[in-house]
Amino acid sequence: MSATVEETTELAPRLPADNLRRAVRIGICGLGTVGSGTVNVMARNGEEIAARCGRPVEIVQVGARRDNAACDTSKLNVTREIFDVADNPDVDILVELIGGTTVARELVLAAINNGKHIVTANKALIAEHGNELFAAAAEKGVTIAYEAAVAGGIPIIKSLREGLVGNRIQWLAGIINGTGNYILTEMRDKGRSFAEALAQAQELGYAEADPTFDVEGIDAAHKLVIMASLAFAMPLAFDKVYTEGISGVSSEDIRYADELGYRIKHLGIARRTEHGVELRVHPTLIPQRRLIANVNGVMNAVLVNGDAVGPTLYYGAGAGAEATASAVIADIVDVARTLEAKPDQRVPAAGVAEGSQAGPQVLPMDEVVTSYYLRISAHDKPGVMSQVAKICSDQGISIEALIQHEPAEGEALVPVVILTSRAKEARLREAVAQIEALDTVEGEVVRIRVETLG
Ligand SMILES: NC(=O)C1=CN([C@@H]2O[C@H](COP(=O)(O)OP(=O)(O)OC[C@H]3O[C@@H](n4cnc5c(N)ncnc54)[C@H](O)[C@@H]3O)[C@@H](O)[C@H]2O)C=CC1
Numbered sequence: 001m002s003a004t005v006e007e008t009t010e011l012a013p014r015l016p017a018d019n020l021r022r023a024v025r026i027g028i029c030g031l032g033t034v035g036s037g038t039v040n041v042m043a044r045n046g047e048e049i050a051a052r053c054g055r056p057v058e059i060v061q062v063g064a065r066r067d068n069a070a071c072d073t074s075k076l077n078v079t080r081e082i083f084d085v086a087d088n089p090d091v092d093i094l095v096e097l098i099g100g101t102t103v104a105r106e107l108v109l110a111a112i113n114n115g116k117h118i119v120t121a122n123k124a125l126i127a128e129h130g131n132e133l134f135a136a137a138a139e140k141g142v143t144i145a146y147e148a149a150v151a152g153g154i155p156i157i158k159s160l161r162e163g164l165v166g167n168r169i170q171w172l173a174g175i176i177n178g179t180g181n182y183i184l185t186e187m188r189d190k191g192r193s194f195a196e197a198l199a200q201a202q203e204l205g206y207a208e209a210d211p212t213f214d215v216e217g218i219d220a221a222h223k224l225v226i227m228a229s230l231a232f233a234m235p236l237a238f239d240k241v242y243t244e245g246i247s248g249v250s251s252e253d254i255r256y257a258d259e260l261g262y263r264i265k266h267l268g269i270a271r272r273t274e275h276g277v278e279l280r281v282h283p284t285l286i287p288q289r290r291l292i293a294n295v296n297g298v299m300n301a302v303l304v305n306g307d308a309v310g311p312t313l314y315y316g317a318g319a320g321a322e323a324t325a326s327a328v329i330a331d332i333v334d335v336a337r338t339l340e341a342k343p344d345q346r347v348p349a350a351g352v353a354e355g356s357q358a359g360p361q362v363l364p365m366d367e368v369v370t371s372y373y374l375r376i377s378a379h380d381k382p383g384v385m386s387q388v389a390k391i392c393s394d395q396g397i398s399i400e401a402l403i404q405h406e407p408a409e410g411e412a413l414v415p416v417v418i419l420t421s422r423a424k425e426a427r428l429r430e431a432v433a434q435i436e437a438l439d440t441v442e443g444e445v446v447r448i449r450v451e452t453l454g
């Protein structure tokens with residue numbers, strides 16, 4: 001029987017003494033929401049983390065422009081110069097939590113060149129520079145871990161890269177921006193304005209430094225492309241993602257969607273088709289009966305459909321200090337567990353062995369087939385509906401459901417809401433252009449895609 005550490009040292013009481021290797025030494029760069037959350041959870045759960053790694057994990061340096069009252073760094077070695085951390089010979093793992101892509105890329109490359117492993121929460125960095133960074137890391141025999149970059153605390157990277165690898169993944173769809181989901185939920189449930197809900201999300205630490213990344217779908221596109229690269233073993237192709245945000249979603253459309261039995265959610269969708277992979281981020285009507293339609297507030301959820309396992313659903317907090325720290329620390333533990341392993345004994349950062357990434361082409365948006373919700377502002381005159389129906393039918397589109405209320409008192413225009421059959425995007429766009437050109441129709445037709453996710 002080996003002696004327990006309790007009998008020998010107070011370093012890490014739950015570690016068996018014969019397993020006691022030197023501490024894994026980490027350097028944290030960035031002490032904002034996620035950085036402070038990581039420091040706090042590391043301090044609180046240090047013993048459990050050490051036991052899981054089989055060795056203590058020590059923060060040997062923190063690079064931060066300024067202190068953060070949300071965490072106590074009085075006993076830590078803090079530098080104002082983050083590149084000190086990349087150059088510190090005592091650091092095994094550099095944890096990048098500064099955000100952005102310019103300095104973060106330089107920092108990560110500097111650390112890799114110095115033989116350090118990387119843990120990052122930075123989806124923009126991975127989505128836009130991941131191909132380069134993975135290659136640099138492979139060259140140096142170090143790894144890059146990025147669980148926190150997608151869906152915050154949900155272990156979706158782990159699931160795609162390890163748990164589901166026996167499958168040919170057919171599609172995945174996710175609510176992958178906590179800020180956006182929080183805003184849509186507040187608008188629907190509390191009748192809050194878009195601006196009020198966004199301000200609240202910023203206060204709670206959910207939003208990106210530039211919140212247009214959240215509301216215009218860029219953050220979701222970053223996350224989608226990372227998941228798609230793992231699901232379909234393809235290189236990261238951020239510039240190929242079709243991206244629409246939620247800033248155009250109105251309370252009126254949320255109400256009509258409800259009336260039709262749907263919820264409006266901001267989804268990232270990646271689907272394998274015969275002709276290529278669909279990569280798209282946009283507001284989407286989902287039937288209310290689907291579990292994912294009932295994911296509210298800052299919560300995220302990702303549905304992954306594999307040929308062997310069928311649909312699987314991952315749910316949890318997509319943003320916030322400690323929820324994200326949970327994923328950062330899971331990565332630290334993963335790297336720590338294999339610190340002395342040979343590079344080919346680790347799970348590859350890109351999910352497939354080097355050189356095996358081929359992957360399908362990305363399908364042009366015009367070729368994507370979906371159903372549509374259309375809201376048309378029409379003059380209250382006879383014949384409008386037959387004109388609209390004819391235009392749709394000429395494009396091979398049928399009308400599956402329709403709502404038309406009486407015009408409001410003193411209003412000349414009536415909203416006509418339609419759900420269409422599935423059609424190619426290009427056909428739908430042509431139909432909408434013709435509807436907008438009708439004398440009986442005013443302004444732009446509101447269009448939101450519909451997915452059954454069945
Ligand atoms: N806030 C959240 O819920 C989540 C954030 N993330 C990602 O985590 C990363 C960090 O996000 P947050 O903590 O929310 O951001 P934040 O803005 O709260 O913190 C970033 C910190 O890095 C510091 N920083 C930036 N450049 C620096 C430099 N050159 N030198 C020294 N310090 C520098 C800033 O002063 C700030 O304190 C980002 O990549 C973000 O996308 C990922 C998942 C969830």
Ligand SMILES: N[C@@H](CC=O)C(=O)O
Pocket residue numbers: 149151152176177178179180206207208214219318319320
């Ligand atoms: N701003 C992001 C943070 C997590 O990735 C979000 O709101 O989801």
Ligand code: NA
Pocket residue numbers: 147148149150151152153154155156157327
């Ligand atoms: Na995650």
